[in-house]
Amino acid sequence: MAREQTRAEVRRERILEAALAVFARRGYREAAMDEIAVESDTSKGGVYFHFPNKQAIFLALLDRMAALLMARAEAAIAAETDPLAKIDAALRVVLDTFADHRSLARLFLVDALGAGREFNAKMMEIHRAFAGLIARHLDEGIRRGDFPPIDSRVAGLALFGAINEVVTDWLLDPDPPPLERAYPALRALLRRSVGMPAE
Amino acid sequence: MAREQTRAEVRRERILEAALAVFARRGYREAAMDEIAVESDTSKGGVYFHFPNKQAIFLALLDRMAALLMARAEAAIAAETDPLAKIDAALRVVLDTFADHRSLARLFLVDALGAGREFNAKMMEIHRAFAGLIARHLDEGIRRGDFPPIDSRVAGLALFGAINEVVTDWLLDPDPPPLERAYPALRALLRRSVGMPAE
Amino acid sequence: MAREQTRAEVRRERILEAALAVFARRGYREAAMDEIAVESDTSKGGVYFHFPNKQAIFLALLDRMAALLMARAEAAIAAETDPLAKIDAALRVVLDTFADHRSLARLFLVDALGAGREFNAKMMEIHRAFAGLIARHLDEGIRRGDFPPIDSRVAGLALFGAINEVVTDWLLDPDPPPLERAYPALRALLRRSVGMPAE
Amino acid sequence: MAREQTRAEVRRERILEAALAVFARRGYREAAMDEIAVESDTSKGGVYFHFPNKQAIFLALLDRMAALLMARAEAAIAAETDPLAKIDAALRVVLDTFADHRSLARLFLVDALGAGREFNAKMMEIHRAFAGLIARHLDEGIRRGDFPPIDSRVAGLALFGAINEVVTDWLLDPDPPPLERAYPALRALLRRSVGMPAE
């Protein structure tokens, strides 16, 4: 039976939350453990009791955010049956999630990539997870004859990258237009790229 | 007639070269000015005589690399007349250039993004320059009736992002397959995305 | 009852002591944080844990020395009732204190002034505190009819400056005569300047 | 016959002027040779051709300013016959000169003292020159029976210091009242200190 969270778990959670805020505010390199400790209402030693080092905290956050986004995308996809509707749904979820959490998205898409080579492996894993999700649905569409055949690994990456870039551009723009505005064009492009009519 | 480079220009060049090597080896944050000085066979003070700070060196390199890549792509495009051939040519140039300079590409596509928020503006500028190049040719194709209409700004970003992601995946892979292998699928996808047949 | 000093307080004290020695030996600008750390048997980081920067250490020392000197002067003054005796007592304390701590006096009277414009405000504050002390007693003497009236603010500064200069001359002299030797003349001058007979 | 200044002399002069401006603006330590070079419309190498090092420039300026001030004071004194009038005249000259050249006075009275121990000897020399000037006139007054006897060396220092402090206080005050306002009180004090009536 799931007991109440132990005190340790609560503390751990508080640290993660604080770290997310600090990383989002400062970026990975600029974030100081001191600040995370203060923001989580703990001592520096306390933080190190729960996490072996700074990297581990960041990694934990990456994992958690990736899992969340994946789960949302999967759910949205599962709720639809039509392959085109699935594409639409997933795209919408991703765009909405990022639009709602700008600084988080920035951390995830921009800072994490260059946070240091130690993160490269993890980032590859995450990117591949998303690209793989797309690829799996492509494969299924291809199998069912909805889409013409294509190297789904590369295609998955490419489609993921296409969305990524549009979001990233929006992230780096100091005075960005609403992200939704990119939706129709992106949708048309993605559809056509898999052999469907834009509309 | 262009006179020989002055001593200062030669030195400046040597510093940039050395910096490129060091940045590629270590990433931006890990690169030490000391190492750049040693590698360029200069003193630290000498480096600072030619560049005001570390950032400026990195920025100079980014600019230079972006210009080079843009020029190559433009040239390849200009050499073709058929819109589809233009796409092929540009894609090929980009893939080939990155494939030939892996660590440079890594610096450019991966490290630079997260090098610190001071670089975000410059990165946006560079990404937009490439996306804009694609967008211009899309617009022309649309105007000539080759492609169906689309929001070319978003499409340019998306296509740039698609290529980017494929290259980035290859960069982060510690044991990557040849990058050319991705070419056919990427080509098919790009073609279809602008309303052309895959073949 | 005052508990024993905490470990932190002890360490802080040790750093201040070491800093005083180093500043006195080298002057403010030449003093290196490294040296202070070594001399206080701490690490550089340790010093920075207790003080935010070099300036703060120097400021703390200035404050402390000023307070000490002021307290001694006040005590000596309080121990006398006759206004002339008060002047004598204060003058004696100041001269004795400086004579006993030559390098400290040098730091205080010579180096601190030119340590950088950041210290100007603090130095003005300290000088004014001493001049103010003198001015207060002048005012009282004037009120009691012991001295003829005068602008006590200016007079306080002037008298402080007079003592200052005699001490400073002694400080800058590489082979100085005993400072006490200046006492009789200084005493006569100060007395006369406030309208009292030299003897 | 004094030929026109050689080009070298002109250049030397320009450097001194520029240096004065820079030192007055930044203080000794903060002043960079680079800035002096630029401000004197020369190259750094050029500056070093005319002066062996930074110290030498500062020393030259100190000498020149001290000589100027001394000369003015001597002239003012020589123009009077009455000893009291001489005191008044000299005091007035000093106060006026400093009031007219605030940043220069700051350099001279504040920064120079703490510019580094290398300047201590020179500063002692300068201070003693002024104190000596006062002492000489005191001695003459004593010899003529105008003033009661006193140790004129100490008295000279003290009187110089008194003026100094009043000026210094005015210099360090970010929002100072006119310096002349201190004149009457200072005058009364100085007169009394040498045994003369305040008025």
Added chain:
DNA sequence: GATGAATGAGCATTCATTCAT
């Protein structure tokens, strides 16, 4: 479990001075 203190390697930058041309 938690804390405050302590550590120390690491680093960008400054600047007086030198010197080949």
Added chain:
DNA sequence: AATGAATGAATGCTCATTCAT
């Protein structure tokens, strides 16, 4: 005489990590 380049020692400060209590 003059210049622009080059030098390199010097230094304040940061920060992830450790550890005694």
